[in-house]
Amino acid sequence: MCSHLQTSMEGLIAVFHSYSGKEGDKYKLSKAELKNLLQGELSDFLAGSKDPMVVEKIMHELDENKDGEVDFQEFVVLVAALTVACNDFFIDENESAMKCKDAGSK
């Protein structure tokens, strides 16, 4: 049976392949596939940006080997960075909630 961690890891792989298999190299994201993934899976992050070139910029950042596509290893770098940011946000929220609780109990 899969552990929670393995389930989450498999989830990352499944999401990537659900978008990468549509056109061109089925194991890589073309720009159009990356845009679909960002809009479909990370719309909140995209919505925060008013920059019409945001997808191009993300593509440029992720595409380390400059082959015009994003492979899984390049994709995981994005996911890792976003997950760390979410964790930092979670910790900040947790800490301020604890401070409110302490203040309330005085």
Added chain:
Amino acid sequence: MCSHLQTSMEGLIAVFHSYSGKEGDKYKLSKAELKNLLQGELSDFLAGSKDPMVVEKIMHELDENKDGEVDFQEFVVLVAALTVACNDFFIDENESAMKCKDAGSK
């Protein structure tokens, strides 16, 4: 509503905190907490190693800032590497299955 990708990212955060909160800094994994996580979540990977010092070695590899603990950012590096390895395995399996299918249809 959370997307599949966000659910997987949240899963990584939840797993980390379910082990890191037990002793010491609740936002970091002590060696004992890391050992529990590896045994609880990645037992297959651990089982593959006969090295009694495997946890110490993983700890040493992950603990970039050498504070004797593994924070979330250091943990995500391990998860990213393992997920990329799983994806490579998935692709190899997929490709050999396709070759078998092609051979069968000739």
